[in-house]
Amino acid sequence: MRRSSGSTRSDRSQRSRLPVSELLRLEPVALSLPRGSGPLLGKIRAALAAEGEPLRWAITAVEAGPHGPELRIEAMVMRRP
Amino acid sequence: MSVQPAPLPLPTLMVVPTGIGCAIGGYAGDALPSARLLAAASGCLITHPNVMNGAALYWSDPRIHYVEGSALDRFAAGELALRPVRRQRVGLLLDAAIEHDLRLRHLQVADGCRATLGLEIGPVVTTDVPLGVSLRQGASGASWGSLERPDALLRAGEALRAAGATAIAVVARFPEDPESEALAAYRGGSGVDVLAGAEAVISHLLCRHLSIPCAHAPALSPLELNPDLDPRAAGEELGTTFLPCVLVGLSRAPDLVARGASAASTAAGCAAAGPLLTADQLGAVVAPAGALGGEAVLACAERGMPVIAVHNPSVLAVTAEALGLGEAGGRVLEASSYAEAAGWITALREGISPAALRRPITQLN
Numbered sequence: 001m002r003r004s005s006g007s008t009r010s011d012r013s014q015r016s017r018l019p020v021s022e023l024l025r026l027e028p029v030a031l032s033l034p035r036g037s038g039p040l041l042g043k044i045r046a047a048l049a050a051e052g053e054p055l056r057w058a059i060t061a062v063e064a065g066p067h068g069p070e071l072r073i074e075a076m077v078m079r080r081p
Numbered sequence: 082m083s084v085q086p087a088p089l090p091l092p093t094l095m096v097v098p099t100g101i102g103c104a105i106g107g108y109a110g111d112a113l114p115s116a117r118l119l120a121a122a123s124g125c126l127i128t129h130p131n132v133m134n135g136a137a138l139y140w141s142d143p144r145i146h147y148v149e150g151s152a153l154d155r156f157a158a159g160e161l162a163l164r165p166v167r168r169q170r171v172g173l174l175l176d177a178a179i180e181h182d183l184r185l186r187h188l189q190v191a192d193g194c195r196a197t198l199g200l201e202i203g204p205v206v207t208t209d210v211p212l213g214v215s216l217r218q219g220a221s222g223a224s225w226g227s228l229e230r231p232d233a234l235l236r237a238g239e240a241l242r243a244a245g246a247t248a249i250a251v252v253a254r255f256p257e258d259p260e261s262e263a264l265a266a267y268r269g270g271s272g273v274d275v276l277a278g279a280e281a282v283i284s285h286l287l288c289r290h291l292s293i294p295c296a297h298a299p300a301l302s303p304l305e306l307n308p309d310l311d312p313r314a315a316g317e318e319l320g321t322t323f324l325p326c327v328l329v330g331l332s333r334a335p336d337l338v339a340r341g342a343s344a345a346s347t348a349a350g351c352a353a354a355g356p357l358l359t360a361d362q363l364g365a366v367v368a369p370a371g372a373l374g375g376e377a378v379l380a381c382a383e384r385g386m387p388v389i390a391v392h393n394p395s396v397l398a399v400t401a402e403a404l405g406l407g408e409a410g411g412r413v414l415e416a417s418s419y420a421e422a423a424g425w426i427t428a429l430r431e432g433i434s435p436a437a438l439r440r441p442i443t444q445l446n
Contacts, residue, residue, distance in 0.1 A: 028219070056278075056282055060374070062403035074220070
């Protein structure tokens with residue numbers, strides 16, 4: 001018989017009950033930034049920090065923009081209450 | 082006859098980003114042979130679960146350090162050091178959404194790894210509510226995903242750490258669509274792994290929160306037999322779970338040590354098995370030539386470390402040229418294969434200038 005999730009091995013398993021806010025949310029973000037010259041990491045981190053706490057990100061394309069190459073960035077950020 | 086001593090290891094970072102359909106490393110741990118080769122060439126390879134995890138298949142090599150992707154980024158940025166250990170106590174975190182029989186399969190895998198491989202596994206904690214995994218793809222085609230209840234994941238992780246786990250294997254119930262075109266393409270050896278992006282989000286979230294080694298395995302029902310299965314995806318169809326490789330990888334994953342933290346403040350109970358590894362010891366980073374726009378590669382490139390850009394097609398085309406890495410002073414070595422990348426690493430390890438291996442050689446001044 002198939003049952004819903006449960007703890008038939010309850011002696012080895014325990015339910016967690018510690019305070020982490022239920023309002024914590026993960027949100028996808030897409031950004032464009034001018035590539036410019038020089039190091040990229042600092043300016044990408046600064047741009048993502050304005051959206052939340054970056055959890056995972058990558059430059060997924062570099063495309064021609066009106067003022068030079070633009071970085072397309074896809075990310076997942078965390079937003080706390 | 083005197084025997085030349087082996088040169089010192091050249092700690093090397095290997096990155097194959099998850100969920101972008103890399104021809105090598107976009108499937109079931111199919112970059113593992115390349116990782117073994119780079120480990121042999123370098124004597125010390127730091128890489129992430131996407132490279133090493135072949136579901137039922139795995140490989141353990143003391144020269145390879147298994148580091149969750151976000152921890153690897155922080156290591157490359159100099160925020161974390163790695164401390165090799167003899168063993169970790171791997172806690173098992175199960176999503177409350179996993180059905181009874183599938184849950185039992187995972188528990189039996191954990192028992193099998195304890196009995197047959199001698200791993201230390203436990204305790205087991207189940208989330209207080211289902212995690213609610215969802216999958217999506219970005220505009221680039223890369224896979225992404227999310228959780229409805231990230232708080233439940235973190236609560237369960239905290240409970241495991243409080244109960245003595247020094248590393249965490251997470252198993253989340255993933256949505257299924259056995260008839261989907263994306264799944265058919267993946268099993269046929271094309272397209273991206275649509276699960277991979279959500280897997281990375283889960284392990285990044287937990288690892289960032291707890292700063293202990295973490296890795297993820299999705300819980301899924303077995304698929305119908307496919308006679309045309311691509312060999313690169315076969316590792317995921319040998320068993321009923323994706324968990325064995327995660328437990329083996331985590332069992333000797335290095336501790337994550339915040340820079341400046343004292344040794345006593347990290348993972349009490351795990352005896353160190355080697356000196357601390359830090360980013361300033363790294364000698365090279367190896368990544369797909371079209372996927373150089375990640376945090377670890379950029380951190381290394383911006384410190385002037387050689388970037389070995391390997392031909393390994395994916396859905397992305399973020400090259401050294403597109404990023405202007407050469408203009409910014411980066412040192413990029415192109416490789417047509419991981420075998421050629423191993424040659425570059427051997428040259429760097431031996432102190433041979435890469436320029437001396439190319440023609441023409443220009444005159445000084």
